Amino acid sequence: MHALALxxxxxxxxxxxxxITRRVAVHAVLYLVVTLLALATVLVMLGASFAAMLEIIIYAGAIMVLFVFVIMMLNLGQPDSAREKEWLRPRAWLGPGVLATIVCAELLYCTSPLSxxxxxxxxxxxxxxxADLFGRYVLVVELVSYLLLAGLVSAFYIGRNRAGGR
Amino acid sequence: MLAFSFNDTLLVATVLFSIGLAGVLVRRNMVFMLMSLDIMLNAAALVFVGAGARWHDATGQVMFVLILALAAVETAVGLAIIVCLHARGRPTLDADTGNLLRG
Incomplete structure (x- = not known):
């Protein structure tokens, strides 16, 4: 079991x-997704399966989709042909693929009843x-809801359409 | 016996936090800086969950949920600022050039 944790x-x-060493942002997002999935595996091994599911659903799901959307909107340079050549080269997806395969194999090994x-x-x-969240920490939950509201309002304010003039 | 001892958790979290800090310090692209911030937040959350598992307290995972909400807000606002700077016609995402935000 310790080998799996390692x-x-x-x-x-x-x-x-x-x-942090990739040059292309989308490659970094791929690696970040793999990192978060592996971190979710670590959390499961710590006995925190609920936190691991939250990590996968919210972090690797929602926040990473936000990153991908913004990178798509920014369209940082790179003419199309060069970009598509970059996609087709194995070097672009080989690294995330290998790491994701390791995590997936570990998952299969752990779920197999024979192991x-x-x-x-x-x-x-x-x-x-x-029980803890809505018992002792209910005030903190309210504060977090205010934080989320503030984030929503500020993101809307920063990203609002200025075409109509100020 | 848990697969991870608390010392292992602290070690992994320290390495992750150092990598994230190095990313924030070294990279100048703002998207990469945001990703490094996420790595650092994940390292902090890992320490909370590890401590919760060590002392068998649910508070660690409560803090994990709160850190998750904080990371979501931070990412949303940061990406909104990046999109705003880009829509202003800035050709690069270099963080050193964006020190003025006229709301």
């Missing part, structure tokens, strides 16, 4: 290094998290 941690770190993966003892379940 593998997930290594994929996380290598993916993070790849994120005899012991259940994590005394994992913290969603019930505990929810």
């Amino acid at each position: 593998l997930a941690a290594c994929v996380t770190v290598v993916g993070a290094i790849m994120v 005899g993966a012991a259940p994590v003892p005394a994992a913290i379940t969603v019930h505990d998290v929810g």
